Amino acid sequence: MDELVKAITAALEDCELVLGWARDPATGAGRPERFTSAGQAQEAIFDATCVHNLAVHLPRLKQRRVGIVVKGCDARSVVELVVEREVERERVQVIGVGCDGVLDLKRIWRRHGYGVAIEDDGETLLVDGSEVERQPLLQHKCRHCLDADPSIYDVVVGGRTAEGPEPRGERQELAERFREMTPSQRRDFWRRQFARCIRCYACREACPMCFCRDVCIMQTQVPHWAGGEVNPKEAEMIQLIRVGHLAGRCTGCGECERACPVEIPLMLLMEEQNRALEEMLDYRAGTDIEARPPLLTFDPDRDLWGDE
Amino acid sequence: MADAGKGHACGVRRRGRDDEIKLVGFLCNWCSYAGADMAGTSRLAQPAALRIVRVPCSGRVDPLLVMKAFQEGADGVLVSGCHPGDCHYNEGNYYARRRLELLKRMLPYYGVEPERFHYTWVSASEGGRWAEVVAEFTAAVEPLGKLHYAGGAPAAAAGEEDGDG
Numbered sequence: 001m002d003e004l005v006k007a008i009t010a011a012l013e014d015c016e017l018v019l020g021w022a023r024d025p026a027t028g029a030g031r032p033e034r035f036t037s038a039g040q041a042q043e044a045i046f047d048a049t050c051v052h053n054l055a056v057h058l059p060r061l062k063q064r065r066v067g068i069v070v071k072g073c074d075a076r077s078v079v080e081l082v083v084e085r086e087v088e089r090e091r092v093q094v095i096g097v098g099c100d101g102v103l104d105l106k107r108i109w110r111r112h113g114y115g116v117a118i119e120d121d122g123e124t125l126l127v128d129g130s131e132v133e134r135q136p137l138l139q140h141k142c143r144h145c146l147d148a149d150p151s152i153y154d155v156v157v158g159g160r161t162a163e164g165p166e167p168r169g170e171r172q173e174l175a176e177r178f179r180e181m182t183p184s185q186r187r188d189f190w191r192r193q194f195a196r197c198i199r200c201y202a203c204r205e206a207c208p209m210c211f212c213r214d215v216c217i218m219q220t221q222v223p224h225w226a227g228g229e230v231n232p233k234e235a236e237m238i239q240l241i242r243v244g245h246l247a248g249r250c251t252g253c254g255e256c257e258r259a260c261p262v263e264i265p266l267m268l269l270m271e272e273q274n275r276a277l278e279e280m281l282d283y284r285a286g287t288d289i290e291a292r293p294p295l296l297t298f299d300p301d302r303d304l305w306g307d308e
Numbered sequence: 309m310a311d312a313g314k315g316h317a318c319g320v321r322r323r324g325r326d327d328e329i330k331l332v333g334f335l336c337n338w339c340s341y342a343g344a345d346m347a348g349t350s351r352l353a354q355p356a357a358l359r360i361v362r363v364p365c366s367g368r369v370d371p372l373l374v375m376k377a378f379q380e381g382a383d384g385v386l387v388s389g390c391h392p393g394d395c396h397y398n399e400g401n402y403y404a405r406r407r408l409e410l411l412k413r414m415l416p417y418y419g420v421e422p423e424r425f426h427y428t429w430v431s432a433s434e435g436g437r438w439a440e441v442v443a444e445f446t447a448a449v450e451p452l453g454k455l456h457y458a459g460g461a462p463a464a465a466a467g468e469e470d471g472d473g
Contacts, residue, residue: 178417187419187457225372233379233458240375240418247410269417276413281406295410298402300392305409306427 076286096150101142346435367400
């Protein structure tokens with residue numbers, strides 16, 4: 001995509017590095033790359049295999065002028081990082097790309113073999129040379145995407161092929177099943193899910209909003225919120241910590257769930273919480289760069305829940 | 309309960325008989341704790357299932373404290389602070405209200421019946437109201453029985469496959 005290469009090269013005149021994607025020779029899929037020179041920028045790509053949310057790197061690049069290539073959903077993370085004062089808007093060059101949804105590579109590789117040839121033009125998907133239905137192989141978040149167009153950008157590259165940012169396709173079946181469960185069924189559900197947790201913290205590392213880094217209370221001894229044992233109880237506590245601390249921050253990018261090596265459906269809780277916040281406070285994280293984090297403020301006239 | 313004797317620093321597990329429900333109350337020092345004290349000195353009858361933890365302000369109540377209490381064996385958690393507008397620190401309970409309301413809405417998804425959690429406002433002069441709050445909350449949790457939030461084997465009945473690739 002020449003346009004993208006051009007945009008990255010232009011951004012490099014002003015920035016130390018640009019975060020984008022390059023082709024991974026092992027799989028042929030996109031992998032995150034730091035572009036630092038015009039020559040290297042020739043390798044930049046964007047297609048449906050570029051699933052990563054690169055905004056996760058921004059808080060770690062404080063004080064530096066960086067460029068970043070974002071999909072619509074990633075742009076929400078950048079906005080939220082600005083709202084949280086983790087990123088200064090002026091230091092970041094945002095290169096927006098039009099996105100038709102990114103693929104669930106794990107699922108494709110499991111079915112068709114690791115590193116299988118994937119061709120995609122936004123409407124037709126060819127896996128190993130033969131056409132397959134595209135919709136079921138997209139990331140879950142893409143199937144009900146509301147943010148296909150980046151909300152903030154300095155340049156936009158490419159457009160979407162498919163029509164409109166309206167929700168495309170139905171919600172995942174598991175989420176529907178989860179919503180229908182009783183609290184006690186969900187208790188058992190989580191106990192079974194968390195029994196698989198290996199405490200790798202990939203969910204936290206992949207999350208653009210988990211920027212506490214070394215002071216994360218999942219691992220502190222004082223206070224000792226979660227013990228070090230690998231068991232469902234402690235795994236549940238670390239997820240309770242994550243969900244609680246991402247209240248009003250989570251933009252629903254789904255990176256935690258994608259990064260989870262044992263495939264715990266972490267987004268079920270995040271989605272419910274985001275829905276609850278939208279109902280309570282009409283707040284969607286990462287949609288308003290002027291917003292105040294909703295749990296760091298209050299409004300006595302509007303917050304009239306509970307008794308009197 | 310297999311690990312009933314194991315105990316924890318908060319002592320929730322150790323006290324009481326195993327079939328009795330245990331409730332934990334987080335009360336702000338300035339209003340609700342004084343209100344509860346008043347209920348006591350007025351000799352108002354109230355159920356004894358509630359264990360009270362005094363906190364400086366309802367704004368101190370991290371939702372994680374509530375979840376930790378459930379994990380450590382509480383069957384219900386009550387949070388009570390000064391009435392909105394009357395916070396000793398002016399605005400602590402306003403922050404608390406947003407957090408606790410969100411927690412209340414999330415609890416069913418964590419696997420806790422919403423009736424097991426209640427947040428309310430009781431002032432230092434409302435001894436009578438405090439006794440009512442405790443009685444109502446105890447009556448709401450009692451029919452649900454023990455929670456067993458952490459530990460224990462999953463019920464065999466719900467043994468279907470959850471993995472959605």
